[in-house]
Amino acid sequence: MLGFLLLILAAGVFLISTRWEGRAPSLSLEPNLSLLGRTNTFQITASDEGTGLKSLRAEIRQGKRTVELLHESYPEVRRRVSKTLHIDPRALHLQEGPGLLRLEARDRSWRGEGNIASLERPIRIDITPPSLRILFRPPPPAQGEARLLIYSSSEEIPRHGILVGDLRFPGRSIPKKRLAAFFAVPLRIPSATPVVLQGEDEAGNRSRVTLATTIHRRNRRRTHLWMDPPFLLRVVREFQEQDPSLPDDPLEAFLKINRDLREKTHRRVWELCRNSEPRKLWSGPFLRPKGVRETSTFGEDRVFVFQGKGVDQQDHMGVDLASIVNAPVRASNRGRVVFAGEMGIYGQTVLLDHGLGVFSMYGHMSRIDVETGQMVDRGTLLGRTGSTGLATGDHLHFSILISGVFVDPQPWWNPTWTDLLERSLKGENPPPKAQGSSH
Ligand SMILES: [Zn+2]
Secondary structure, three states, X not given: OHHHHHHHHHHHHHHHHHHOOXXXXXEEXXXXXXXXXXXXXXXXXXXXXXXXXXXXXXXXXXXXXXXXXXXXXXXXXXXXXXXXXXXXXXXXXXXXXXXXXXXXXXXXXXXXXXXXXEEEEXXXXXXXXXXXXXXXXXXOOEOXXXXXXXXXXXXXXXXXXXXXOOEEEEOEEEOOOEEEEEEEOOOOOOOOOOEEEEEEOOOOOEEEEEEXXXXXXXXXXXXXXXXXXXXXXXXXXXXXXXXXXXXXXXXXHHHHHHHHHHHHHHHHHHHHOOOOOOOOOOOOOOOOOOOOEEEEOOOOEEXXXXXXXXXXXXXXXXXXXXXXXXXXXXXXXXXXXXXXXXXXXXXEEEEEEOOOOEEEEEEEEEEEOOOOOOEEOOOOEEEEEEOOOOOOOOEEEEEXXXXXXXXXXXXXXXXXXXXXXXXXXXXXXXXXXXXXXXX
């Protein structure tokens, strides 16, 4: 009898000591937000090793008002609960300004109403998107051309720039509290592609201004590149030495180089152009070498002909300039060497960053006299022309790129164009009559 009583007592002590535990649950918030915009997603995680969780609550307090975001009770023992919350302050009728986010988790302990863990975070609610204003509207966008947009924002926006379809061109801060974005329209983009200015504030509120809904088509010249067997053998052999996985058959190997390696090269150039100096390094028109023949223009629709048959088609993404063999290659403007070396189909190549997303590229060189990281001035000798890579003969392949997108170099040699850009960047152009407004 006594033994039985002792057993009950022991069981009671055990129950009380476990159910009477005093360890509070743990609580966490991910991400550690302090600013709420129009749409917010965060995750609350609560756990309790002792008696388990009994309830979880999340609320926002603003003045005397409390808005409940979550309130759950758990009839079954739960050691861990993770909840993703999507908060729209407008739907909850929260006001802009400060508030307090409060989380609370209770466990099933018999102590009081359970052990309580709470987490309080001062927050600020900002549901006003930035107001974007166009200060300089460029000419309508056209395939294969670069444009510059100058704009301003009513508040600081950490993320902004131009979207050409899915392509993103980052904007940068320029003097006089203005923002500037160079953007490019790819040669083959459909003409119904929208061009949009987008700005996002710290709270994630976004504004968009449509700049154009149609893109001017470019008249593209079709040209034929006749390849004879000696040419094909010479070029293919050079690439086969570098890449033993290329097919033995010269035509097959050529097609692989002209398609796959071309694409791979362009992807690499794109990657190299993703980061650019946040300020303009160039000034004045870009330098065009003297005494050269333009043997191929930008955007040519090139058909490769072998033994009387068109075997491939590719777009020419630069201008070919030929003069004497091993002619000097000079930097077209001030900039930084971001690449100097072997670059796929372009052979020995130099890539210069001129700042604000503007780049120039020099291909098929026979020798390179500069190094990556080096600053060069307009006219600095970069090396000598040659026929390395996929080249029919000694010439310079010259390209201009905007954030990795090839554009026609012609306007960049023209002082009228570079003057317009420089005056716009300085803020010397009158603002457009029709002001852009955000929506
Ligand atoms: Zn070329």
